[in-house]
Amino acid sequence: MDANTISHILLPIDFSESSLNAFETGVAIAQKNNASVTIIHVQDNTFEYDHTNLHGNHKIEDNFGDVLNALADAAQLKLGKVPRLIMGEGPITASIVNTANKYSCDLIVMGAHGASGYRELFIGTNTYKVIKYASCPVLIIPTKKKFKQFNxxxxxxxxxxxxxxxxxxxxxxxxxxxxxxxxxxxxxxxxxxxxxxxxxxxxxxxxxxxxxxxxxxxxxxxxxxxxxxxxxxxxxxxxxxxxxxxxxxxxxxxxxxxxxxxxxxxxxxxxxxxxxxxxx
Incomplete structure (x- = not known):
């Protein structure tokens, strides 16, 4: 990575409010830098998530593909290029870190808290591990806040x-x-x-x-x-x-x-x- 540029941003999504806010921030940074975006959603089968943020009492797993495609479409409208969309199962941290390495991402933008209900005083376990093991810088967005630019x-x-x-x-x-x-x-x-x-x-x-x-x-x-x-x-x-x-x-x-x-x-x-x- 050229220290002065951002050309590829990885956006992990778990449909928590925090990750959706981070998604908006990441797209805004990509738009400013004409960067490519990869959106990744990883389902960890060792953990059962109850995603009710977007669809009331229905679990998001039933139609997460449609929602991810909608997010990708929204990003494409702003960026003028088609984001890469990755959906998979397995260890969340390893999947995110390996994807960032595979596609030479310059930056990971993710929420401080995931969808599994961590106490608000502490960042989520997966977020912390991504920071620890990622080969590129990581931008953490707090819960319940949106940031389109930084001044x-x-x-x-x-x-x-x-x-x-x-x-x-x-x-x-x-x-x-x-x-x-x-x-x-x-x-x-x-x-x-x-x-x-x-x-x-x-x-x-x-x-x-x-x-x-x-x-x-x-x-x-x-x-x-x-x-x-x-x-x-x-x-x-x-x-x-x-x-x-x-x-x-x-x-x-x-x-x-x-x-x-x-x-x-x-x-x-x-x-x-x-x-x-x-x-x-």
Whole structure:
């Protein structure tokens, strides 16, 4: 994937409100980037779903093919191209991750909660596992909220090499017509002159990267060890509509590791979260 483009988006659908909202967001991002879309619905036979969202007391399994085709038609009208439609059975996480790999998807957009009734304080198990094992970035859309574009982005970071490259994907998601506010949240465990100098360098780099783009870059510093709480509180105070999480939040070289700060943010964020891991 070219770091500056999105050409193929995977949209997992389980007919929950959360996944349908994520579908709308994914189609909007695809429309902005002239990207292709693959829609996937996986029926896990080890779990019995009671899908009543769209058809009253009737289980959606009885006619999910018709509903998926209707979603594909709606996407085609907006994109001017026919989405790929995949319907299958098996392990949900593996099916989504393998499909993303097979078709070289640049982004997965999915709901925070699935149709199987997880507590609202925590993201669904399948969503969490997709984040953990996917080879591409994953955008998580909270339940009961719709997002067609993002104009108020929060980017928490620590001064680590390569952290700026993770920002490039945001350009593919923000509005071309409205000014985007980009808040850089500089995180450090304690006041450190070296870190402050590195942050100043990074901020200058950000301003150079956004030159000619309608983006307002601002920053703030936060010192302390309660990183997850700091990020969640800042996102709420700023009314951010997109939160970018990168490996700089939890340092680890393990391939499928999601650190405790990232886990807590994923479970409790009321803001859409874009997760870009070290291997993305």
């Amino acid at each position: 108020n982005v929060l980017f928490p970071l620590k001064p680590l090499p390569g952290v700026l490259k993770k920002y490039d994907l945001i350009r593919c998601m923000t509005s071309n017509n409205q000014e985007t506010s980009l808040e850089i949240l500089c995180l450090s465990s304690k006041i450190n002159d070296d870190d402050e100098q590195l942050f100043e360098y990074l901020l200058d780099e950000f301003k150079e990267r956004t030159e000619g783009v309608p983006t307002k870059v601002s920053s703030q510093y936060s010192f302390g060890n309660n990183i997850a709480e700091i990020i969640l509180k800042t996102a709420e105070e700023l009314r951010s509509d997109l939160l970018l999480l990168t490996p700089s939040i939890d340092i680890s070289n393990k391939q499928f590791f999601i650190g405790p700060y990232t886990q807590r943010i994923l479970h409790h964020s009321k803001t859409p979260v874009l997760v870009i891991k070290r291997n993305n």
